[in-house]
Amino acid sequence: MLMIYLDNAATTKTAPQVVEAMLPYLSEQYGNPSAVYSLGSSAKKAVNQAKRTIAAAIGAKQEEIYFTSGGTEADNWALKAAAEACAGKGRHIITTRIEHHAVLHTCEYLKKEGCEITYLKVDQDGLVDIRELRAAIRPDTILISIMFANNEIGTIEPIEEIGAIAKENGILFHTDAVQAFGQIPINVEALHIDMLSASGHKMNGPKGIGFLYIRSGIKLGALLHGGAQERNRRAGTENVPGIAGLEAAVTRAMKGMEEKAARESKLRDYLIERIEKEIPHCRLNGHRTKRLPGNVNFSFLYAEGESILIMMDMKGICVSSGSACTSGALDPSHVLLALGLKQEEARGSLRLTLSEENTREELDYTVESLKEILQRLRNL
Numbered sequence: 001m002l003m004i005y006l007d008n009a010a011t012t013k014t015a016p017q018v019v020e021a022m023l024p025y026l027s028e029q030y031g032n033p034s035a036v037y038s039l040g041s042s043a044k045k046a047v048n049q050a051k052r053t054i055a056a057a058i059g060a061k062q063e064e065i066y067f068t069s070g071g072t073e074a075d076n077w078a079l080k081a082a083a084e085a086c087a088g089k090g091r092h093i094i095t096t097r098i099e100h101h102a103v104l105h106t107c108e109y110l111k112k113e114g115c116e117i118t119y120l121k122v123d124q125d126g127l128v129d130i131r132e133l134r135a136a137i138r139p140d141t142i143l144i145s146i147m148f149a150n151n152e153i154g155t156i157e158p159i160e161e162i163g164a165i166a167k168e169n170g171i172l173f174h175t176d177a178v179q180a181f182g183q184i185p186i187n188v189e190a191l192h193i194d195m196l197s198a199s200g201h202k203m204n205g206p207k208g209i210g211f212l213y214i215r216s217g218i219k220l221g222a223l224l225h226g227g228a229q230e231r232n233r234r235a236g237t238e239n240v241p242g243i244a245g246l247e248a249a250v251t252r253a254m255k256g257m258e259e260k261a262a263r264e265s266k267l268r269d270y271l272i273e274r275i276e277k278e279i280p281h282c283r284l285n286g287h288r289t290k291r292l293p294g295n296v297n298f299s300f301l302y303a304e305g306e307s308i309l310i311m312m313d314m315k316g317i318c319v320s321s322g323s324a325c326t327s328g329a330l331d332p333s334h335v336l337l338a339l340g341l342k343q344e345e346a347r348g349s350l351r352l353t354l355s356e357e358n359t360r361e362e363l364d365y366t367v368e369s370l371k372e373i374l375q376r377l378r379n380l
């Protein structure tokens with residue numbers, strides 16, 4: 001059956017070279033990286049090589065990369081450990097209303113533990129206000145956590161400015177770059193990023209692997225206690241196949257990133273243009289240009305996002321309403337509400353996230369299907 005995959009913000013297809021890079025570590029290269037004989041040391045080499053590749057991709061050093069089980073774990077670790085490490089200075093954290101739940105729910109937990117959280121507003125395009133950020137800073141502010149790019153609406157935040165403000169004020173800066181890493185160039189030095197979260201499966205890598213970049217000199221506590229893996233900060237035998245797969249995904253993403261992004265942005269803008277021209281009562285969510293190359297998000301009045309999604313699925317098209325984490329629960333997306341959308345606009349939203357493999361023909365079929373579905377739903 002025909003399948004058009006337009007949900008790359010939820011997860012991506014594992015690239016063939018990723019699978020190939022993993023295979024040896026799922027079979028004959030099964031050594032424990034902590035073991036001293038050569039079967040072990042070759043696994044260790046693979047782990048260190050992967051750290052070098054990843055570090056080079058973000059302008060970091062090998063020893064600043066810590067493998068985790070994914071983006072959620074990296075976000076949890078960064079926030080909880082920063083709160084603990086800086087408790088002597090203060091307990092105030094600044095974040096935004098549009099973060100992923102991995103950050104928002106961790107903040108809620110930290111609030112119960114005695115932290116104070118400021119949630120910055122965003123404008124109608126999803127951008128944080130730099131002046132509001134400056135005004136929110138207090139002597140006891142220990143951490144600013146602002147996502148690089150939003151997973152629902154694709155808006156890219158002014159990370160360089162935020163990093164400079166954090167540095168100027170001596171405050172740690174963490175960014176959830178799960179959606180941005182591999183799509184847009186990131187240099188942790190130029191952007192003054194102290195901690196950065198990323199995930200394999202959002203960039204054609206395997207599920208269950210990701211990393212946290214921690215700038216050297218920042219004394220974050222351990223996430224897991226046990227063995228000496230990850231410089232004593234995250235114990236447990238390394239996910240060697242996942243790490244090898246993540247390295248292959250990073251290598252693949254870095255190669256010709258700009259051309260791929262340009263091609264994807266063109267497809268994105270084609271889809272946006274056709275929807276805006278051909279479907280009445282729609283609104284593009286997110287910033288028009290400061291936007292991830294593959295992200296399209298629309299609100300359609302007089303239709304439920306969930307109903308559109310189900311009817312699109314019957315036509316073989318995978319899309320999402322709101323975010324994957326909130327579909328199933330019928331709460332309107334916190335991101336869309338933060339943009340100032342009314343409840344019914346937020347409920348009628350659809351996210352279509354492309355990859356560089358999508359074709360114009362697929363998008364044409366998608367628009368035709370969407371037109372037909374909306375006509376049917378709106379006539380009810």
Ligand SMILES: *Cc1c(COP(=O)(O)O)cnc(C)c1O
Pocket residue numbers: 009010069070071072073075100102147149150151176178179199200201202208209210
């Ligand atoms: C997917 C996602 C996460 C969670 O990553 P996992 O690897 O699935 O745990 C965190 N933040 C953002 C912005 C995401 O899109």
